[in-house]
Amino acid sequence: DTAVSQTPKYLVTQMGNDKSIKCEQNLGHDTMYWYKQDSKKFLKIMFSYNNKELIINETVPNRFSPKSPDKAHLNLHINSLELGDSAVYFCASSQRRDRGFGDYGYTFGSGTRLTVV
Amino acid sequence: DAKTTQPTSMDCAEGRAANLPCNHSTISGNEYVYWYRQIHSQGPQYIIHGLKNNETNEMASLIITEDRKSSTLILPHATLRDTAVYYCIVRVPGTASKLTFGTGTRLQVTL
Numbered sequence: 175d176t177a178v179s180q181t182p183k184y185l186v187t188q189m190g191n192d193k194s195i196k197c198e199q200n201l202g203h204d205t206m207y208w209y210k211q212d213s214k215k216f217l218k219i220m221f222s223y224n225n226k227e228l229i230i231n232e233t234v235p236n237r238f239s240p241k242s243p244d245k246a247h248l249n250l251h252i253n254s255l256e257l258g259d260s261a262v263y264f265c266a267s268s269q270r271r272d273r274g275f276g277d278y279g280y281t282f283g284s285g286t287r288l289t290v291v
Numbered sequence: 292d293a294k295t296t297q298p299t300s301m302d303c304a305e306g307r308a309a310n311l312p313c314n315h316s317t318i319s320g321n322e323y324v325y326w327y328r329q330i331h332s333q334g335p336q337y338i339i340h341g342l343k344n345n346e347t348n349e350m351a352s353l354i355i356t357e358d359r360k361s362s363t364l365i366l367p368h369a370t371l372r373d374t375a376v377y378y379c380i381v382r383v384p385g386t387a388s389k390l391t392f393g394t395g396t397r398l399q400v401t402l
Binding site: 264 | 327329332336340389391392394
């Protein structure tokens, strides 16, 4: 009954490889996000999708390509992995309230620790 | 989104109230104050948010000053499991609005 689940939890891969991280949420939320947390622990947003439409695209190398097949899933594909891509990647989701009190707040997954060697 | 200033670290004895301050002097009228925390190696966890009134839920209380330039997150009875980095974020809620994390306050709860 996990709310936001990411797979895999750990990923170790060599430079130059292509890899994907998957994210699924069962909360019925309409918006999903990818965040990156680097070795200095800074959390930065990468992408955001609302109802399968890309709405936030930060300055991220185009080796990173998000895909949202439906509003419950947001996957992240990374081409030609580099050492600097090593980080923890967090998926999150949120639901905008119909009126009043803004959104409910984001629910984050437990993260995928990517290590590029 | 307005910037926030938080102390780098704080200590609190278990069972006591933890009061975490946040300054947001440039907050605009339609920006809310959000609090999240990140326990070691886990994803950030939403705690509470508010606009101008004080708010309380099962996790914490949020006190926002009348001029809205600062706020305090209160954990009424801190436990060891509350040891985490706490982030104060101000933003206009909405699907196109980014949730931008700063450096936060590292709260250490001790016996």
